[in-house]
Amino acid sequence: MDLKAYLLERKRIVDGALEKFAPRTDGPAGEVARAMNYSLFAGGKRLRPILCMAGSAAVGGEELAVLPVACALEMIHTYSLIHDDLPAMDNDDLRRGKPTNHKVYGEAVALLAGDGLLTEAFVLMSSAELSGIDPRSLMKVIGLIGRAAGYEGMVGGQLVDIRSEGTLVNSSVVEFVHTRKTGALISASVTAGAILGNGSEKQVEAITAYGEAVGLAFQIADDILDIEGDPEKTGKKTGGDAQKKKITYPSVFGLSESKAIQSKLVEKALGAMEQFDEKADPLRHLASYIIERQQ
Amino acid sequence: MDLKAYLLERKRIVDGALEKFAPRTDGPAGEVARAMNYSLFAGGKRLRPILCMAGSAAVGGEELAVLPVACALEMIHTYSLIHDDLPAMDNDDLRRGKPTNHKVYGEAVALLAGDGLLTEAFVLMSSAELSGIDPRSLMKVIGLIGRAAGYEGMVGGQLVDIRSEGTLVNSSVVEFVHTRKTGALISASVTAGAILGNGSEKQVEAITAYGEAVGLAFQIADDILDIEGDPEKTGKKTGGDAQKKKITYPSVFGLSESKAIQSKLVEKALGAMEQFDEKADPLRHLASYIIERQQ
Numbered sequence: 001m002d003l004k005a006y007l008l009e010r011k012r013i014v015d016g017a018l019e020k021f022a023p024r025t026d027g028p029a030g031e032v033a034r035a036m037n038y039s040l041f042a043g044g045k046r047l048r049p050i051l052c053m054a055g056s057a058a059v060g061g062e063e064l065a066v067l068p069v070a071c072a073l074e075m076i077h078t079y080s081l082i083h084d085d086l087p088a089m090d091n092d093d094l095r096r097g098k099p100t101n102h103k104v105y106g107e108a109v110a111l112l113a114g115d116g117l118l119t120e121a122f123v124l125m126s127s128a129e130l131s132g133i134d135p136r137s138l139m140k141v142i143g144l145i146g147r148a149a150g151y152e153g154m155v156g157g158q159l160v161d162i163r164s165e166g167t168l169v170n171s172s173v174v175e176f177v178h179t180r181k182t183g184a185l186i187s188a189s190v191t192a193g194a195i196l197g198n199g200s201e202k203q204v205e206a207i208t209a210y211g212e213a214v215g216l217a218f219q220i221a222d223d224i225l226d227i228e229g230d231p232e233k234t235g236k237k238t239g240g241d242a243q244k245k246k247i248t249y250p251s252v253f254g255l256s257e258s259k260a261i262q263s264k265l266v267e268k269a270l271g272a273m274e275q276f277d278e279k280a281d282p283l284r285h286l287a288s289y290i291i292e293r294q295q
Numbered sequence: 296m297d298l299k300a301y302l303l304e305r306k307r308i309v310d311g312a313l314e315k316f317a318p319r320t321d322g323p324a325g326e327v328a329r330a331m332n333y334s335l336f337a338g339g340k341r342l343r344p345i346l347c348m349a350g351s352a353a354v355g356g357e358e359l360a361v362l363p364v365a366c367a368l369e370m371i372h373t374y375s376l377i378h379d380d381l382p383a384m385d386n387d388d389l390r391r392g393k394p395t396n397h398k399v400y401g402e403a404v405a406l407l408a409g410d411g412l413l414t415e416a417f418v419l420m421s422s423a424e425l426s427g428i429d430p431r432s433l434m435k436v437i438g439l440i441g442r443a444a445g446y447e448g449m450v451g452g453q454l455v456d457i458r459s460e461g462t463l464v465n466s467s468v469v470e471f472v473h474t475r476k477t478g479a480l481i482s483a484s485v486t487a488g489a490i491l492g493n494g495s496e497k498q499v500e501a502i503t504a505y506g507e508a509v510g511l512a513f514q515i516a517d518d519i520l521d522i523e524g525d526p527e528k529t530g531k532k533t534g535g536d537a538q539k540k541k542i543t544y545p546s547v548f549g550l551s552e553s554k555a556i557q558s559k560l561v562e563k564a565l566g567a568m569e570q571f572d573e574k575a576d577p578l579r580h581l582a583s584y585i586i587e588r589q590q
Contacts, residue, residue: 194501
């Protein structure tokens with residue numbers, strides 16, 4: 001399968017759907033909608049939406065039917081980037097080579113834009129029944145994605161991440177941070193797709209195992225790109241994590257052991273896919289892409 | 296009816312449910328859960344949950360069945376207070392006479408605590424089907440509450456509010472801010488109750504009209520309390536709005552005209568209740584309480 005063509009086509013579909021679901025910028029509060037859209041259309045890979053679509057396809061579901069949930073996942077991801085970049089958090093000026101949200105709109109608006117995107121994600125998911133999805137499955141998915149994003153998932157991971165900066169941590173802390181800060185939402189994306197595609201309990205379980213492995217591998221790949229990546233492709237200088245004394249897999253395990261862990265995770269993800277037919281091929285290829293990507 | 300006893304009893308029920316639904320503070324990310332709970336249990340009146348319960352009771356619904364949604368409304372309200380108090384926004388040190396969240400936990404944790412509460416609200420609502428509520432009604436309510444909280448509601452109102460500080464505004468701007476920043480979630484609270492209680496379309500419409508009137512009246516009452524309130528009861532010094540050059544009804548219409556508008560809104564709210572029987576008495580009494588309250 002031609003993964004590059006697959007990714008390009010899915011990105012085009014997701015971008016089109018996001019345009020449709022994006023906040024309207026008319027009215028007195030248009031400034032916050034513009035700030036939301038600035039980050040929503042700042043050049044993301046749309047990995048979470050694509051994983052959601054691929055998760056649905058793998059169990060024989062209709063991948064276009066999950067688009068509202070897929071786009072909601074991208075909104076949640078985008079909100080988390082806006083808030084993480086704020087001066088009170090990571091204090092970043094650039095994201096994907098462009099000024100961060102608060103650099104363009106100011107801190108107050110950036111804070112509200114994040115709040116607005118997080119909220120809009122749930123509004124969008126609550127409307128997804130319109131395209132014929134069983135409301136009970138949708139409730140399950142809203143709970144799943146909410147828990148992945150909340151204090152036991154992404155928010156909790158971000159807390160421990162900032163609290164650990166500059167400290168010596170052991171392997172269980174960096175695993176805690178990575179599985180929650182990044183892994184949880186990636187894993188929820190693919191599981192949500194499988195639930196919405198009416199996968200069996202056994203299928204959803206296997207896809208969740210895939211998602212957990214791939215989600216952690218994705219963040220380790222990010223850590224490695226921060227050391228070995230090409231700034232032209234990643235849109236950021238290398239060495240940023242070390243400079244900020246971020247906890248990363250390479251800082252805890254070393255670079256070569258991190259790569260070994262990453263490969264084992266991809267193997268684990270592929271193993272979880274064994275029971276699936278060729279409809280799971282996109283997930284199989286995505287697992288390798290996630291650690292081989294250059295941005 | 297004895298409103299004081301009614302409010303006390305409902306507050307006790309809501310506080311009990313919130314204790315049950317509150318984030319767990321064990322585990323490495325316990326600090327963010329403690330920060331969430333600090334503001335969640337900082338002495339709120341629980342007005343939105345009580346309005347949600349009263350909205351359900353008015354149409355003959357079981358008021359205890361709406362508790363997960365009622366508590367989610369309080370979480371959303373609490374998140375908005377935490378973020379509004381941040382230095383990038385209103386920069387407040389005190390809330391209800393206690394140090395604000397970021398004064399206790401720092402800006403980063405307060406930001407995350409707000410994010411966590413907003414997210415947890417939707418997790419909680421997605422679980423409400425367990426207590427026997429029709430998932431289609433629940434989807435409608437999640438969308439309604441999300442829109443009230445989002446960029447077209449509370450978030451948008453907050454944006455225009457901070458952008459208008461210190462400027463001369465006309466009556467339509469202050470009405471825009473108040474109906475969205477405060478009115479939208481109050482209105483959604485009572486409407487959500489009516490939907491979950493299986494009210495007819497006509498009943499839900501009337502209760503929405505009630506909620507819109509009462510929601511705006513509530514914020515005007517807040518503006519007036521900031522001038523005439525007793526700091527012992529409100530937990531804050533008077534004159535704060537004028538000092539911060541906030542846009543308020545008294546600053547646009549004057550104090551006596553603001554009181555007249557407020558009274559008309561309460562009349563309108565009571566008018567919307569005409570088609571209801573005595574099960575709507577709590578809503579009727581709450582309309583008057585909202586402008587007569589001293590905190």
